[in-house]
Each structure stands twice: as C-alpha cells, then as structure tokens.
Amino acid sequence: MRWSSALIPTLKETPADAVAPSHVLLLRAGMIHQLGAGAYTYLPLGLRVLKKAEAIIRQEMDAAGALELLMPALQPIELWRESGRFETFGDLLMKLRISGGHHMALGPTHEEVVTDVVRDLVNSYKQLPITLYQIQTKFRDEPRPRFGILRTREFLMKDAYSFDADVDQLGASYDAMYEAYHRIFDRCGLPYVVVEAESGPIGGDASHEFMVPCDTGEDRVARCDSCGYAANQEKAEVGDAPAAARAAELPPYKAERTPGQKTIKDVCAFLKVDEKTSGKLMVYLADGKHVAALLRGDHEANEAKIRRAFGAEVLAPADPDSIPKATGAPVGFLGPIDIKIPMIVDKAVLAMETIVVGGNEVDVHLTGVVPGRDFKIDRVADLRNADAGDPCPRCGQAMEIKAGLEIGHVFKLGTKYSKAMGATFLDDKGVEIPLIMGCYGIGVNRIVAAAVEAGHDENGIVWPLNLAPYQVVVIPLTVKPGPVMETAEGLADRLREAGHDVILDDRDQRPGFKFKDADLIGFPLRIVVGERGLKEGKIELKWRSESEPKTVSTATGVEAVLAELRTAERKLREACQANRARREAAGKP
C-alpha cells in the first residue's frame, strides 16, 4: 500500500469528546470515525486491525473443532418470547416492525436462533458433541454507549454455542473453548487474566471471563496475589474475617431520635459515627416473598449472592411501598430487631462489636446494638461484593480490586434454552433428552480497543505484531525519483512478496512529519531509507516498542529485515507455547 493513495486521516489534536486512551488514539490515528453515539465507522486502517483479530479467532475456533455458520441478525420476536428472554432482555433488545406488521428484533446474541437451528437439524446422540460459531454484528440498545468502540450499540461478536449429550461432554466442550480463548488472546499479544464470573440472567453454573487489566475497563476484578484467586467483583467470594472479640459486659442499646435521617450517610453523619459501625437492612422479593439481608452500612449488597442464600430463582429489590406492610417497619428506619420477615446476616456483621441500625420506628435508630445478643443470628452468609483488602476465600490474604476490560466470556448454559425451546435428541437407548448447552463470546471490537488500552505511550499506539494494520512501514526520506525512492520501493515489494503487510510512506512530507504519523499509528516495524544512510550503504530499522533504532547494510537489507520479523514472530510463538505449557501444568480450570 502506498500511503499517498490511502485514507488515513490522522489528527494532530485530541478530539474534545474522547476521554479513553483507546478512543483518543483510534480517532487520532485515523482508524475510526464516529457516526453517532455508539456507532463508529471502521476506516481502512481500523478495519484491517479488526479483520486481523477476526482471522485469529476464526483459525483458533476452526482448530478447536467449532463449525462456522452465519445466522441472521434479523429475528422474529416470537423466538424471544419462546425462550422467555423477551422480558428479561427488556429495553436492551432492539425491536422493530417490518412490513406486514411483523415484529422483529435485531439479535443482541444468538442462543435462540442457534437453538432453533439445532432443534431442527440435530436429533441423535451420534451428531454430538457439536459446537457452532459465527462472527457477526450484534445490536444492543445500550442506554449509555461509552468510550469510543468500547461499548457501542452495534458491535462485532464471535459467538459460539456448544451442544452436548451430557455434563461430561459439556465439560470437554467448555474446556476446548476455554483453551481456544487462551490461544486467541495469546496470539493477539494481549495481557489478560481469566476470572471466575457470575453467569447472570443467562443462567448456568460455570463461567469465566477474560479480562484485560486497564483503567478504562468497566468491570472490577478481585484478585489475590498470594494464591492467584481471581474473580469478577460481583462473583468474588469474601473470606472469613475474625469475629469480634466482645467485651463480656456491654451496655444495652439505646434508641436515638434521628428525624428525617433515612440514608446510611445521613444517619451516620447525624449521629457522628463511622459508617463502618452501622448496619443496613435491605429488603428484597425472593420468588415473590419479602426477605431481608443485614449488611454493614458501607458495604455493597450483592443480589446474586443474596438470591442464592435464600435459594430463590428470582430476586429483586422490594417495592418501597410494600415494605412497611411486610415488615411492620418504615423504610429508612428498618432494623434487624424483631423484624417480621426472614433475614440472613452478612458475615461481616459478625466481626462487628456493636452496630447502629434502624429502630423499625419512624425517626428512630438504635446505637450500641450487639449482634447475636439483641437480635437473633440464625443464618449467616456472604452477601456482599468484595472490597479491596477483604480476605481471599482461598488463602485469607488481602485481595485487591482492579479495573478490567472484558474481551471474552465462556459459560455453561445447561438446558435453559433447550428445555424452553424443545431442543432434544435421542440417546443410545432411544430416550428423548434436552441438549446441554454452553456459550462462548468474544467482543472482536474490544480486542482492538483493549490492544490500544494496553499498548500505547505518549506518542501513540504500540500495536502487537499480529494485530497491527501493517506490520512494516517503509519511509523514504525523499520521494523524488532516485536511489532513495527506488530502494524503499524495492524493499517494500520484497517484504510484501515474503508475505508481510507493508505500507510505503510515499508522501512528499518532511521526515519528522512522517515519523510522528508512524509512531501515532503504531506500526510495529519502521524502516527508514535516507540519502545520507544510502551513501554509507545503510538503512535504518526501528521497532515501535523499542527506543533505539538499528542499522543494517543496504546489501543485506531485505534479509536483515525479514530476519528481524521472523525473530519477532518466533518470540511471540514461543510466548504462546510457554503459556500453553503453563496451563497444561496447572491442569483444568
């Protein structure tokens, strides 16, 4: 490619609306162009990166035995009613009406469609196991698109779905995808961690997320450095903290007037006590019944944990209007003493000597309440989100919380969709059994964003070799016909013939201008051909990730550059293999 005939609109200044590094740099490097909130054009350079990620994904999915197909984005709404997700997906589902009055949806994910395909075409255990995948545009009516291409209303996703005859087969299918994901992200050169994840409304019982640590990430990951435990914050378990050593004789609790003070913040400020010594009673509807969770005031309730603690299928915050009737106490002044609904106490409360709680009476809070003495603690569970410093559930050491960007997610679905939609097969005894499913997603655009988030410096992007729009940029310092231009063109041709992506910066610009653009875009390898160097029989070669250039002789130039590229590719392969060996040594997830 000759730069002069490319469309690469680099920007010297930072666009005002961009905040996240990946957003700023992809715009400045001329890779994307905004159409509207959460809708971006991939310009030629950006598209090349996207396609490279896509190619790596496709290769590894094929290698893992998954079969590629392509399903429609346009889907009848009935399918969503059939699975029950028309309700649970809610406003996130893009709905439209087409001619003839048909109600359709633009697919945000494809469990329904793939289940429909499989229920029609797979009927026997002999056809199992099978994993199907596609790389396709998804649509979600995100309430708040953000950070450039990080969260958009339309995005490219690789989604795979496994269908198995039994749980063991599902385990094998899951492991195959899990391993393929490692290979994909290793080849993309991304720094990532795998964390245990909440499977969420999609259901199921096992789930892992692949996260790239970066400040722009919207997820929070709890991690223990001592033992390596890592989980999404919403999934992370909290280890046991030492129980409070209570003085033998504590004074009885006191009722305090707290007129109008309803929130933890207000009450604690009013009573001049630390929020860490307060408690909050949260009321939920567990499968339609009112239940309560008692947490330390400054802690964050985790609805999934609370749902499980109550053994409920569905948990939702109770409607405030319904609370007084159910509990006999006014909202804002709820407390654990003599509460009339089932209550589970969070572990952390056990570590509190005394606690400030609501008095179950308007404008009254109680101080000096002793857990276990003043109210019954018959059920204790982990009900909250882990915080930095909380004990690791495995080893008890303090965990840390870091931001992460989710690029991939694998989970075991079970029979949620196959049962709802009647996707069954006949086993070797002729018995009809619902298929067991797993699903596996990769945000292709997010690989691009994550690579930039994880790979940039003050001068611009530093692309991993396998994702770069072009691996090599050849810069002739003068573009007038002559030896410099001829050498540069020859070099570019030879590298291209050897199978590398090359762009020749044939623009009639000063050297500094071209260097700035090359650094901004982040081509991994830069080759400079100048008159001065040529006279000395030398050309310059510089890796974007290194600070110092190397010089090679003109005579062996092509071979030297090819050797450099081969070495870089070998190193990357070796790193992938080393990671693989480490995984094998560590055993299954």
Add this chain to the structure above:
RNA sequence: CGGGGCGUGGCGCAGCCUGGUAGCGCGCCUGCUUUGGGAGCAGGAGGCCGUGGGUUCGAAUCCCACCGCCCCGACCA
C-alpha cells in the same frame, strides 16, 4: 432514566455576560524556499453559528422548546 457539561468551516477553540460586518490556530488548495522528529513565507478556498419558534429595527449573542454529543450515576448477555 437522574445529575453535570458542550453544540460556531474537517479538527481544536475564541466571540455570547453587555445584541449591530463571524474570528484565531491546525488541516486543506496554489506558488516559492525547505527536507532526520508535526517547516517558513506569500496568496486562497471553505461557516443554514445544532433545529424550530419567540423578543427586537436588528440575534451566534436574550427567551422557550426540541435534537445531538460527552462525562458521572443507574443499567450492562
């Protein structure tokens, strides 16, 4: 959906408070000079001032409504 901010050539901004010929830098076009880290000089093109309504002799500027974009929160298979 709640809170905050912003809409003025392709990009970054000033002008608005106090109404009266729309301005600067970058980029773009032409020419000359320059050529190893975003060159200099000269000339030039390009703007329904987000949209609609109102006030006024007169609106980028004041008022009202709407639309759009960004950030925080809620939400996020």
